[in-house]
Amino acid sequence: MSTEDRASQQNVGEIVHALSGAGAGVLSLSVTYPLLTISTKLQSEDKNKDAQIEQKKSAKEIIKSIYAKDGLLGYYAGLESAVYGIAVTNFVYYYFYELAANSIKRVRANNQLNTLQSMATGAVAGSITAIVSNPIWIANTRMTVTKSQESTLSTIIKIIQKDGPMTLFNGLKPALILVLNPVIQYTVFEQLKNIILALQKKKNQKEVLSPLWAFVLGALGKLIATGATYPYLTLKTRLHLAGHDNVNKKSAEAGQRSEEKVTMISEALKIIKKDGVSGFYSGISYKLVQSILNAAFLFFFKEGLVMWSVRLISEMRSVISMKNKMLKIQAVKK
Template sequence: MSDNVAHALSGAAGGVVSMALTYPLITISSRLQVQKDNKAAEAYKGGRDAIIKILKNEGFSGLYSGVSSAIFGIAVTNGVYYYFYEWTKAMFEKSAKSKRPISIKESMLSGAIAGALTAVVTNPIWVVNTRMTTRKDSLDENIQSESNVRQARARRLGTISTVLKIIEEDGIMAFWQGVIPALILVINPIIQYTAYEQLKVQLEKLRKLGNLDFFLLGAVSKLIATGITYPYIVVKSRMQLRQSSRESSRYNSVLDGIRKIIKDEGIGGLYKGITYKLLQSVLTAAFLFMYKEAFFAYSVALLKFINSRPLVSR
């Protein structure tokens, strides 16, 4: 069995650990991203206010809304991504006339192929997770009173219930809402992994790398990528909600979404929740790269053990 599977397993395991450690930050940034009306009584005035209101209205578990679908989603996402990223990278390395690290262009192409496949395969998972995390079906929903808050808490839906509701109300294709900005956001991991690989190569020339190095490399590379692509993240999150019947609230395309956000909320609307998203993205990427490297050796050992076991006939 190839190293691609070991990379997929270690990437999935690293993703699960990093997601579990940083999930409250995802909840906060996601709710700020999809919030259009900042003047409503229960609107979040910022990240700190969001934390206070979530804890008050929903309890500590509110910070982990949709965590089960997110854990499943990140495991699948990272598994698929790392498998195809390492597979594509290995193809470039085999085709090279001499043994050398892959070039920047090859690293970017590897990221593009892996990212596009991952976006299409896993988009349904993130549609479900976005709706569970934000506790909203549509951008038009605004909780403006204490009684409405209690009603919203009473009708919390689990993963299966959310899936069935989406199918019943919006049809199967709703699971691919926001897939276009998700495909555009393939540039995020391209930037991230290209920066990571190139910085890693340069540091390896100076010394043997340890867990702290992988942590810092992951943090720096993700900071660069998320800072550049954040407006698309906001549009994707909003498009993954149920689209409103009102033209002013419906995003017909990525550019239409960007245009309407700027018109209704100003440039700042494209960067709602960016502080917590950057913090979450940087920490998640840092933990991911650190734990992936740590889990890789165990994944290789596990696969060798599985392959060495004799088949039992029945």
């Protein structure tokens, strides 16, 4: 890649990063979705207290039961809403992440973010994304667990009609807490990326992160982030199902805030009472594999798509420039 291309990649617009992130998210999720289905079902199960042996047996039973009932397609239950959800989530996240990052870089006149700046950028982008995408993930969780064949939109409408519009924001508080996940992930990624680029500069190599390096760094970032935040993932999944499982409707006068707070606490206490602390880590092996692979492929595809977009834009500019020159020459001849 030329120096001009490298400069273009650093200065490429937020929309290009957002579209690349959305496309990469769809591709990576499609590859790893069966593991997400298994993990979601494990998280939503009410387990007995028989520790690890029961948990492993339960995981095998879930895998077998999905195949027995629905065949291979059963592992892709809810894929349509998940693809829609990840496309929206990644588009919003990468747009605001790049917008915030570029704003900081312009102020600092520096092309790299330090640790605190990476964390602040991730927190802003993650918070906005959590609020926008929560209804889609509510629908996805319902569709995955109930094996619904309905569309995402019809599932959302049904949830509103049956349980009320606020149900679409069940689990929003833990989702906002889970902003820590991408904050940790992208901070680790950005700082490791800075190290790699600095080493490449010393060796007089091109200062662009290759898709392969992005794959490795993305996996490392997600490993650390998922291990730290998995208990909240479990709690979030349980809360997404709360409106579906609890037909009990409280008085409309009860304050929404206190009701949500009680729900979070009661779900956490229920998990501890039935399964102990290990209940928060139900299905973590599958989630770790899925999350790490998904993140690795996400960064791999995104960096590849950004590089491809930069080259395409560069080629288009060259063609347009050549055409303009030709038109000017023709105009002079006339």
